[in-house]
Amino acid sequence: MSKPSRAIRGRVLTFNDDPQTAGSAAHEFIEDGLIVIAGGHIAEVGEAPALLAKLPDSVMLDHYPDGLILPGFIDTHIHYPQTQVIASYGAQLLDWLERYALVEEQRFGDPGHAAAVAGFFLDELARNGTTTAAVYCSVHPESAEAFFAESDRRNTRMVAGKVLMDRNAPAALQDTAERGYAQTKALIERWHGKGRQLYAVTPRFAITSSEAQLEAAGVLLREHPDCYMQTHLSENRREIETVRALFPWAENYTSVYDRFGLLGPRSLFGHCIHLEEGERRLLSESGSVAAFCPTSNLFIGSGLFDLAKARDPAFPLRVGLATDVGGGTSYSLLRTLAEAYKVLQLQDQNLPALEAFYAITLGNARALGLEDRIGSLAPGREADVTVLDAKATPAMAHRCERIETLEEELFLLMTLGDDRAISATYIAGERRHVRSGG
Template sequence: MSQQAMPAPEHRLSAVRGRLLWLRHDPFLDDPGTALAEEEDGLILMAGGKIQDVGSHAALVSRLPPGTPVDHHSGKLIVPGFIDLHVHYSQVGIIGAAGHRLLDWLGQTTFPAEMAFVDPAHARAVAAFFCDQLIRHGTTTALVFTTVHPHATDALFEAAMARSMRMVAGKVMMDRNAPASLLDTARMAHDDSLALIDRWDGMGRLHYAITPRFAPTSTPEQLEAAGALRKRFPHLHVHTHLAETLDETAWVRSLFPDRACYLDVYDHYGLVGPRSVFAHGIHLDEGEFRRLFESGAAVAHCPTSNLFLGSGIFRLAAARARNRPVQVGLGTDVGAGTSLSMLATAGEAYKVAQLAGHLLSPAEALYLATLGPARALGLDDRIGRLAPGHDADFVVLNPAATPLLAMRCQQAGSSADLLSALFTLGDDRAIAATYVAGSRMAPS
């Protein structure tokens, strides 16, 4: 069913009461034990889609005028809205389509699904379903691939705006090594993207991302056109794929023999910098990690997709090394990813980190799902925390959503342990409510 906000008057004060948990700082770089900020009986004051104040109920209740609506979430945990740093809305219908590694999967599964988006009605229907599913799973902001069709980007932005969501997306740029019906040209990609930027960037809570699919499907001329857009609009995001598989990386070397490495292809065309997000980054060397750090670019870690396609193990600890910490956030990467749930995705990130020799703390998992992707997007002044002035985007988690989760959470001796249980056992069933710009979203 469609998700619709239950709106309050634009400047009317409202409040949410419950157990609050968010991050003070980056737990990868500072003490994870002190990273979590908590209010056992907390209150969030909201107006105009923004958080006005956050604190204990005892300290803030006197500020509520008589008759102020207060949503009570006793026994629940309220955390910042989840931020999905890499997902394909056009692929939501092929989630779980098994049987291939990346390059075969693209040709046999992904491209056929994306061809259907030539139909604007299909694009609108999938975009509405996708946004509703994000909200159902507690995700309030996402960085999204659309398709090569400009109207598919229109459809996503229209659906996000109708739900007051903060959304970052862009038209896919792809002019080679794909089916003819999905190809544009360097000029078309530039001009279509420019028209979409003019139409949507900065509208409501929408942001445009320059989106070459990945280096093998863009000619040098198209990457040059993408770089020209980034130079003209330096505030825009860049969203693409990087070093997901060894076969792909070898293919890039053969296509761009003059470039030093995969990342250098994008760097050569001016696409590496702040608000540049590269999905996967599994097969990166130290020089590439250092360049990402120095440029302010980020990696979207997509553990369920990497496992599902057998692409490899992302070295999270290496990426976030204290001497040059690359910004990292979690991405579901649906449809290769197997869930839109950031709880489930964080649970898989824990396992992948274990395989790579790093014990992912609950605070670090929360960082990867909230503050980390907010910083990667350059939006941490607006999302990723429970803080005055931030968007009133947050999710209410139910520790008793299933009998097994309830039994486990009853044993939790701390907030960190409670988070650990939710990230290990939780999924969309644990989402009691999602608030977007201060409005509680509910089925119509």
């Protein structure tokens, strides 16, 4: 057992369950709390005065008197090669890919470029309080290699994979079923389970993979059952029509992935907006995860994710929340919560603040099946921690004067907050981001 090296003091909030089902017993709040870190893990969490009394003087103490200390945020769907096409104008999904994303991604065969962007991307996540993400790289194995190397150097827990794409894409971005399989296999052997790195087999979506390639993806998952699978599903009407034309034998879009063995509890499906009932059944029965990406769905004009339907007891879906940068418009999971709230408001649904913060911490950890490692502040968990400041801007500080409850403070943070509201971010117990001037 390592000796305590650091302690973080402030107002501590963590979840042990989903407030939507477990109510107020789902969260724990300590007004003057302390998190003690040893060997990159959380050793103790409790009342600050009692824990401080027994800590040796050698322990580094970071005190945030007004700060709200939460588990590091988790993003279940994001593209690291799209940091320079975020905020690209005027297109829906298939045009957006053709005009912007699939042009930009051609740069990532260059390992130097990939490494530089991976560094920027991981810095940007830390600045936004995000400590884990499920990440799409480009089709080039070099892009995944650069990403994992950079993440391993920072000791961040990341899930990532090289995109598989062997048709309906620029020639420079195509692999083949055989090459994609071999490259993925080599990357899994090199990176899956190395330090905090985890691999996701990543067919971009059914339109850009042949049946042979989807078949190979299924083989990879059977050979490596503890790897993830990530892809896109039912985001846009034209996309769905194209899938229908490419796979005339399939009952629906989801059944294409099902046919090749790509559904399951470690499978993450971005968007899931226009699902038919049969698709909900397939996803529900396989324990697959739907990633709700509100800023992207609004920006690309894809549609509104129906959370109530996802919770339908007939076919309940596991749901993760995600930014989907660069179709999404913010790296911030606080901004993402704000847009999720509005997407639900438009459908006469709601998103209470405690449920929202559960979603981007323990909820997303559960979506990734990593709840025994990350997503909560409890002894034994990896020490990924985000410190929030509800008075980050003059408008927020002004609004705070009328705030009386924790729920009101959280709702302010998710409605007006962004990267400016992140005071500090800790990754495996190391402070990797401190807000300047804060």
